[in-house]
Amino acid sequence: MERIPILKMGPYLLVTIQIDLYDRLALNLENDLISMVSKTEARGVLIDISAVSIVDSFMGRILGNIASMSRIMDAETVVVGMQPAVAITLVELGLTLQGVHTALNVERGMELLQTMIGSQPDSTEDDEEEPDDCND
Amino acid sequence: MERIPILKMGPYLLVTIQIDLYDRLALNLENDLISMVSKTEARGVLIDISAVSIVDSFMGRILGNIASMSRIMDAETVVVGMQPAVAITLVELGLTLQGVHTALNVERGMELLQTMIGSQPDSTEDDEEEPDDCND
Numbered sequence: 001m002e003r004i005p006i007l008k009m010g011p012y013l014l015v016t017i018q019i020d021l022y023d024r025l026a027l028n029l030e031n032d033l034i035s036m037v038s039k040t041e042a043r044g045v046l047i048d049i050s051a052v053s054i055v056d057s058f059m060g061r062i063l064g065n066i067a068s069m070s071r072i073m074d075a076e077t078v079v080v081g082m083q084p085a086v087a088i089t090l091v092e093l094g095l096t097l098q099g100v101h102t103a104l105n106v107e108r109g110m111e112l113l114q115t116m117i118g119s120q121p122d123s124t125e126d127d128e129e130e131p132d133d134c135n136d
Numbered sequence: 137m138e139r140i141p142i143l144k145m146g147p148y149l150l151v152t153i154q155i156d157l158y159d160r161l162a163l164n165l166e167n168d169l170i171s172m173v174s175k176t177e178a179r180g181v182l183i184d185i186s187a188v189s190i191v192d193s194f195m196g197r198i199l200g201n202i203a204s205m206s207r208i209m210d211a212e213t214v215v216v217g218m219q220p221a222v223a224i225t226l227v228e229l230g231l232t233l234q235g236v237h238t239a240l241n242v243e244r245g246m247e248l249l250q251t252m253i254g255s256q257p258d259s260t261e262d263d264e265e266e267p268d269d270c271n272d
Contacts, residue, residue: 002154002187003187004154004187005152005154005184005186005187005217007150007152007184007186007217007241007242008241008242008243009145009242009243010243014143014150014242016141016143016152016154018138018140018141018152018154018155019154019155048141048143050141050143051138051139051140051141081141081143105143105144106143106144106145106150107144107145107146
């Protein structure tokens with residue numbers, strides 16, 4: 001049984017898709033990724049598809065699923081390294097990869113994640129002075 | 137023709153091996169990697185083999201080759217993510233992966249690279265005051 005390795009890089013997880021995703025492999029990837037997000041408390045997921053030459057509706061749905069699941073777990077997903085031909089095909093097919101962010105390469109993807117995470121109100125960064133109205 | 141993607145991460149290159157290396161694929165990987173080291177002026181190469189469950193003498197030779205070639209191009213190579221069973225097999229087979237550094241995971245591998253590169257005399261860091269003896 002093949003599994004796609006998930007690499008932890010600081011606060012992010014990196015997945016490189018090199019082989020065609022079939023049902024079970026995609027399902028395993030979703031499961032593994034969500035477990036890893038939970039275990040490592042990752043804030044972002046980078047999915048590199050530079051080796052993928054064909055993105056069909058199945059692949060599009062898997063990427064969308066991963067993005068939605070990760071968002072529920074408070075992690076953003078960025079798909080990086082898309083080949084120009086793949087982008088052309090996606091638009092021609094009308095597949096818009098909804099809810100999935102994209103970036104040119106891993107480095108730009110990391111910058112994007114940093115911006116996205118940095119712009120979120122981070123509750124751990126400064127303890128907000130809430131009006132203390134529990135007087136009992 | 138399949139190719140293994142090479143990801144640029146700052147001063148390092150990252151390769152994740154997910155499929156069995158056969159002759160042509162391994163040759164392509166060597167070529168691509170050396171071209172990338174040259175093009176991006178990378179100082180280190182990280183090879184993740186966490187998805188590899190069998191390392192034989194062929195694989196060992198490829199890893200050794202990549203390390204030797206990279207070193208000539210002034211880049212260090214670290215193999216990361218080796219499965220425990222693979223380490224056991226390597227030792228039992230007497231394959232020592234000569235000239236190849238190893239680390240537990242990508243993060244530790246990056247730390248190792250930083251240490252290795254940091255300890256090298258870096259000519260760009262400070263311009264040495266050479267005795268100026270060209271008086272003509």
